Every structure is written in C-alpha cells, then in structure tokens.
Amino acid sequence: MLIGSVIIIIAAFVVVSSISGSDADSKSVDQASQLAGEMVSEEVDELNSPGSDELIAAVGTHGGEPEAGFNPISGWGKSSEPLVQSTLFKLDSQASLINDLATNYTVSSDGLKWTVTIRDDVKFHDGVPLTAEDVAFTFNTAAEGSGSLDLSMLESASAIDNYTVEFYLNDPQSTFINKLVALGIVPEHAYSESYGQNPIGSGPYMFVQWDKGQQVIFEANPDYYGQEPYFKKITMLFMASDAAFAAARAGQVDLAEIPASYAYQEVDGMKIVSLDSIDARGISFPLQANTGKKNENGYAIGNNVTSDAAIRKALNIGIDRQVLINGALNGQGKEEFTGVDKLPWGNKEAIFEDGDLEGAKEILTEAGWEDTDGDGILEKNGEKAEFTLLYPSSAMERQALAVSVSEEARKLGINIKVEGKSWNEIDTLVHSTPVVFGYGSLDPTDIYLRYYSKSYDPSNYNNVIMYSNPAVDGYLRAAITSFDQDAANENWQLAAWDGTTGFSEKGDATWLWMATINYVYIMDEDLDIGTPRIQPHGANIFGNILEWKRTEN
Structure with a gap:
C-alpha cells in the first residue's frame, strides 16, 4: 500500500508542477497540497509520525534520478553519498579525509604508485566478501568506460592480496586521492550492463525497488560494518521542486528540496533549512x-x-x-x-x-x-x-x-x-x-x-x-x-x-x-540531520545520513 500511495503522490504533484511552472504562486501550491491530501492514504501519515524510523524525501531537483541507474561507474554518487556502495575514503563535515573501506594508503616517491589497504570484515549485500579484486575491478572498469569521473591518469589497478590494491598512474597527480573518495565499489561477481538497475553494494543501505520516473526505495543493511543507521527505510521521490514543496505542505514527505523562492515560507510542523554550498x-x-x-x-x-x-x-x-x-x-x-x-x-x-x-x-x-x-x-x-x-x-x-x-x-x-x-x-x-x-x-x-x-x-x-x-x-x-x-x-x-x-x-x-547557491530544504521539525557535509555541485544532503535521527520534539 505504501508504494502505491507514494506513486499517487508523485502523479498528483507532477501534474500540478507541469502547469504551474517554477514561479508557481501560493494558490497553485495550495491546490496541489489539497489534491495530495485527498489522494494519499493514512499509511503514509503513520509513516511520518514522531519516532518513525522510515523516511520519505523528495529530492528531484539537484542530483535527482540517475539516468544510468545507481551505478558508480556511470556517475552515481560521484559527488554525493552513494548509499548502496562503499567508497575507499570519505570527507567529513570539515572536508578532512576519513577512512571508509580503506585502513591506510601510501604513495611512492615518484607519485606513480598508490597502495591502499582495506578492511577485512566487509561483505556485499548478497553475502559475498568484498576484496581488493573488487576495488581493482571497479577502478579499471571506470577508467575504461565513459563515466563522469575523470580517471585518465590511471594506468591500471591490481590486487596484491585480498586486502591490498595498487594503483599505477601515468601522471603523478596528487589529487588522485579525490578519486578514491568519489568512486563507489561494485562487486566483480555481480556486475553487468544492467547493474545500475538492480545494484549490489556494501554500503549502509540496500537497494529494494526503483519505479522509474517516480521513486526508489532503500532499506538499511543489517550487516553494515559501520555505524547502524537510525532510518531503516528511505523512499526517495523524484519530483520537481514546486511539487516537492506542495508535498511537504500536504504533510506527505519528511524532507523536500524546494525552490529558493519558498525559503521564507512557514508551514506548520516543518522547518526551513538553508545550506551554504560551494556550488x-x-x-x-x-x-x-x-x-x-x-x-x-x-x-x-x-x-x-x-x-x-x-x-x-x-x-x-x-x-x-x-x-x-x-x-x-x-x-x-x-x-x-x-x-x-x-x-x-x-x-x-x-x-x-x-x-x-x-x-x-x-x-x-x-x-x-x-x-x-x-x-x-x-x-x-x-x-x-x-x-x-x-x-x-x-x-x-x-x-x-x-x-x-x-x-x-x-x-x-x-x-x-x-x-x-x-x-x-x-x-x-x-x-x-x-x-x-x-x-x-x-x-x-x-x-x-x-x-x-x-x-x-x-x-x-x-x-x-x-x-x-x-x-x-x-x-x-x-x-x-x-x-x-x-x-x-x-x-x-x-x-x-x-x-x-x-x-x-x-x-x-x-x-x-x-x-x-544555497540548497534550501523543508523538513519535519523533529528531523535532526546532524552536521551536514559541505554541499558540492548537485548537493549531498545524505552525505551524513548515519547522523540523522528523529528527536522527541
């Protein structure tokens, strides 16, 4: 029932968005809110109740729905949290390098060989252990492909043993460390041309379902090696920003990215959060x-x-x-x-x-x-x-x-x-x-x-x-x-x-x-999003998802 209800929400808002435009006036938004309120079942209202460990977010404006699916090699998660996949390193809220899969790295004196050691306790969502072979496969495949991540400096990647991978560069680029932050690791044994449609990773969330043009659903990974996420289920709705604001006013989403024109609106039970960016x-x-x-x-x-x-x-x-x-x-x-x-x-x-x-x-x-x-x-x-x-x-x-x-x-x-x-x-x-x-x-x-x-x-x-x-x-x-x-x-x-x-x-x-630009969001008053990561081009609202929780307010 939830999935069907969510699809109805999207249909209602997409219709209103298409006729109102980005400068929709308050009347258009009110009409959309009323329409959504009439069409959505009480099950979604229960989902948004205080203490709920499920999250519905409307995020179709920046980042949005990936055309090639949830495949890091095609660009998914390049500048944002990929959720499904793990990366070797991450950046914290101060843009400092922290370990994810990696435990350490060294660089040769000529800058052409990078050696990275990884954790030995990580499994993909299908239970298969993640090894250095998967890391090497991911980077070699990405370098050979036409994804959005520039890996022209990478000559090759090789697994030295199960938990050590060596990267050989054709140009001594110190910024190669940023590639180790940007690319989510995919499983060699389960990778194919259709991987982006049904991805398997080792990240904090598992892929459940993708209704193209409408929504994608993730559930928490019970075997995740890192901090256990508060939210056990995340449903992302792909909708235009005006429609997202209407959904928020109707009380049918916990979080929505909205146009800057709505930054000073007041909605009962919700707060406006404006995040600085480097975009x-x-x-x-x-x-x-x-x-x-x-x-x-x-x-x-x-x-x-x-x-x-x-x-x-x-x-x-x-x-x-x-x-x-x-x-x-x-x-x-x-x-x-x-x-x-x-x-x-x-x-x-x-x-x-x-x-x-x-x-x-x-x-x-x-x-x-x-x-x-x-x-x-x-x-x-x-x-x-x-x-x-x-x-x-x-x-x-x-x-x-x-x-x-x-x-x-x-x-x-x-x-x-x-x-x-x-x-x-x-x-x-x-x-x-x-x-x-x-x-x-x-x-x-x-x-x-x-x-x-x-x-x-x-x-x-x-x-x-x-x-x-x-x-x-x-x-x-x-x-x-x-x-x-x-x-x-x-x-x-x-x-x-x-x-x-x-x-x-x-x-x-x-x-x-x-x-x-600032990224502007409307969200439930009881939603605590911790200290957000620095917002790059395309936004990274879920960059610190493991910090998110609901309060008792």
Whole structure:
C-alpha cells in the first residue's frame, strides 16, 4: 500500500508542477497540497509520525534520478553519498579525509604508485566478501568506460592480496586521492550492463525497488560494518521542486528540496533549512574570435564580443552580484568571484570590488567601445556589444540569473540575449556562445580541467573556453603534481592571480562567476540531520545520513 500511495503522490504533484511552472504562486501550491491530501492514504501519515524510523524525501531537483541507474561507474554518487556502495575514503563535515573501506594508503616517491589497504570484515549485500579484486575491478572498469569521473591518469589497478590494491598512474597527480573518495565499489561477481538497475553494494543501505520516473526505495543493511543507521527505510521521490514543496505542505514527505523562492515560507510542523554550498554559477566566455574555424565535431568556435578582454572585465566589475542574489536567488546564495572563493585553493587576492559601473564604463571606453548610433548598445569596429547567453532550459535558477545579468549588463551598454536550450543543443554552441554553468567540487582537479590548455576535449566541457596561458599552465602543473598540500594550494592560487596574470578577473577574466547557491530544504521539525557535509555541485544532503535521527520534539 505504501508504494502505491507514494506513486499517487508523485502523479498528483507532477501534474500540478507541469502547469504551474517554477514561479508557481501560493494558490497553485495550495491546490496541489489539497489534491495530495485527498489522494494519499493514512499509511503514509503513520509513516511520518514522531519516532518513525522510515523516511520519505523528495529530492528531484539537484542530483535527482540517475539516468544510468545507481551505478558508480556511470556517475552515481560521484559527488554525493552513494548509499548502496562503499567508497575507499570519505570527507567529513570539515572536508578532512576519513577512512571508509580503506585502513591506510601510501604513495611512492615518484607519485606513480598508490597502495591502499582495506578492511577485512566487509561483505556485499548478497553475502559475498568484498576484496581488493573488487576495488581493482571497479577502478579499471571506470577508467575504461565513459563515466563522469575523470580517471585518465590511471594506468591500471591490481590486487596484491585480498586486502591490498595498487594503483599505477601515468601522471603523478596528487589529487588522485579525490578519486578514491568519489568512486563507489561494485562487486566483480555481480556486475553487468544492467547493474545500475538492480545494484549490489556494501554500503549502509540496500537497494529494494526503483519505479522509474517516480521513486526508489532503500532499506538499511543489517550487516553494515559501520555505524547502524537510525532510518531503516528511505523512499526517495523524484519530483520537481514546486511539487516537492506542495508535498511537504500536504504533510506527505519528511524532507523536500524546494525552490529558493519558498525559503521564507512557514508551514506548520516543518522547518526551513538553508545550506551554504560551494556550488558556483558562472558564465563561460569563448576567448577566441570568430574566424570561421570549427572544432573536431564541426561546431563553430569563437565570439567576436567575448573575445575582447574589455567586455569580460567590464562585466565582471560592473555587475553587482548581491543584486543577482537578492533577485534571482531570493537571497539564497553568496557572492562568488573566482569559482573557488570558499576553498583552500581559492585566492583571496583575486577577489575584487564589483558593482562599479563607472569603472566598467571606463574600461569599455578605453578599449574603443562607443554608442555611435544612440541605441544604448556600444559598438566597436562595426561590431555591436551584444551576444546570446545560454542556460539549460530545465534550470530555472540559471534562467533567473541569466535574466538578471542581462538587466545589469544593459547599464553598461552591453546587450545580452537570454535563451534556454537543451544540453544537446548547448553542446553544439558552447565554443561560440556563453553558457551559465554550475561547478562546485572538493577536488581541485576541477580547476585543472577548466583552465589547463591541454585539457581541452571536444567530447566534454574541459577547458570549454579554449583558454591558453603558459604561466597559468605552469602553476596548474605544479599544483596537481605536488604532494605538499601547502605548495599545491599556493600554486592553485597563483593560477588565479600571481600579481601579473591569471585566470581571474584581475588577469584574463576568463569567466564571469556570480554566486554560490544555497540548497534550501523543508523538513519535519523533529528531523535532526546532524552536521551536514559541505554541499558540492548537485548537493549531498545524505552525505551524513548515519547522523540523522528523529528527536522527541
């Protein structure tokens, strides 16, 4: 009865969400709440009673339903808690490395061999012991596949004995430790092309059922080697954020990720929790001029407006980020200037004063941009200061940011035309047209792939702006190959700005970073989620699920 009831909830809310849109007014939400309340059985109400050890969560906005299923090799759990699978290491709430399957690791003097020892008391959910063979199989399979985790530096992984695995790299990357955090371990004996549809792991929860487009159900693993979870059953509903809020108002979910526009709503018996994140929103600027050149896929390269550094610098210092946050994000975010401001490898010297309209106009004037025909748009050498800004059409918060940036840019005489498109369409335009992207990782390899000149790859978004700066390349290589964390962080910082050059606004102004977004949730008042992990791109609300419990309130 529970499963059927949950499906009815989803159907009701998806219908309302599809007709109300992301800016649904209170009337739409009230109607949805009433509809859900009429359609859901009393069994779900009992499930949400104080002390219940079962949890229903609506989490379809960020992260959401994985297209390839619950397979780490295909990307499941890359930046979040995979629940079903264990990882070698984890990061705690302070982003410090802690053991999961691993008990220790060492690195050879040349940085090319990593040796990891693992626990000897771990079993997969089917009772088969987990060994180093499974770890090696997982990493080798992921390296050979086309998943979202970059393992191009991994030559091979080998099991030395049942509980020791050696990783051989083709490049001495100190950030390889982050790959050991990101990839859940799968069982070699039970892995196939359909693994993601019915996964077996060794994590705190076992996969029970997946109703595609609707829900997935997990149950606690009775043989888990770690702390016993309080919640014995978790049902995740995949629904849009407006629908999730309506479900929460109807009292049919314990937890829901909701739009920033609802951050100040009051709902009886529930509380709003807003989590800071390192998930930054930024605009990519194609750096080459449009000369008719095309990339390997036949897509146009270059933009005659954004290739002018004056345009990029003027937008960076002229736009008031707090205005964007207050308007587009309903105050649920923080200013962002380099894409990694909050992280240890962020360079505070690269941060600048924004909202400086006069300074921005001066930059444009000195570069030869003038409004010669009085239409409010600057020109230079017959080229209008205008371009299209793309955002993924399913991301309403990115649309709101794009529109706000366009409004701010008009004050500078720059005309930005905003368009929403599918990712497939964006792929064909990304090298010639600015795009609102989202990035946020605890792995600094993210910076390397974004700015290192040789990381460009037409099959992905690595160095999508085709940036090339020899000084920055040098800092990035020094950072990624350094096993001294302080030295690595110093080089990451210098890549942003060394006093002369860098990828930040003070240097080449390669991107326009706007804000890190807050993840906003509504949840039962008696739900205690402990100390959440740092929220990366895509959110990691279940990152500390073993701390979660209900209180007596």
